[in-house]
Amino acid sequence: MATLCLDLDTSKAVQGVVDEDAAALGRLLDSCGLRCVADVSPSGGRHLYVPLAERMEAPAARELIEAMTLLASSLDPGPHQNVTDGCIRVPGSLHKSGGRQILTSALSAAYDILRRRNPPAAVQALWRALAPELRRARELNNRRVNAAAAAAIRGLGSAAVLPGGSQSPLRVLARTGLYDTARYASPSEARMAVLNHFAACGWSLEQVRRELTGQFPGLAALYAGTGRQERLLASEWTKACAFTQNPGTPQQGAKSDRINNTSQPFLTGGPLVPSVKPVCTNS
Known part of the structure; x- marks a missing residue:
């Protein structure tokens, strides 16, 4: 190459x-x-x-x-x-x-x-x-190879192996900002599903804020701007915490969010560097 x-x-x-x-x-x-x-x-x-x-x-x-x-x-x-x-x-x-x-x-x-x-x-x-x-x-590649081998032994075929490893769909959504429009009618419903998931995992609001510029930029993108994010995040987090403590009445777009993996994720500590500047400015 x-x-x-x-x-x-x-x-x-x-x-x-x-x-x-x-x-x-x-x-x-x-x-x-x-x-x-x-x-x-x-x-x-x-x-x-x-x-x-x-x-x-x-x-x-x-x-x-x-x-x-x-x-x-x-x-x-x-x-x-x-x-x-x-x-x-x-x-x-x-x-x-x-x-x-x-x-x-x-x-x-x-x-x-x-x-x-x-x-x-x-x-x-x-x-x-x-x-x-x-x-x-x-490590991820070895895990996929081993999972594929195990699936083949059980006669399930390679289609039974998830290419993304064990990461839950809601965490993929939080990384990419892409969501199933048949499941979530709007970005607000999609981000509430993610916040409900993190609240169920025992996260704090500070952890959520940190990872908006770390491993989950897609969640930040669902707010369509930092001003809107600052205005809504705290109140939406309060709603998510209340919902996870009393999930008897599922919120729209979040009816099965609690079935996902609720293990504490590995925190990256933020992006590569904190500031953003145009790419490839060196000459």
């Missing part, structure tokens, strides 16, 4: 999460001394391209990208998961919905990055920075 391709997709998470993921991954790359070229699609998706001075074996590139998906829920590892069919639209390409991929990096900077590609030392810095995620990704 001559270039690492990071595909941030609005089919994986809502627009606000895609934009924050792009900013966070841009900061990660920058902290490792890696420069990238960025573009945006008509659908709102974003691409980050990391040109390499030395080619990387396809399995190694796949491992790196899959580790990054644990930091960015909108990151689609597809372009690096198939060495024959994996592909990505480059700046200027026609998009299936109409329009083209638009280069967001300055043209002169993009040209310089493609001409003076990233050195191996910077790539090694990225491997070191992703050490916890690489370890976790390997």
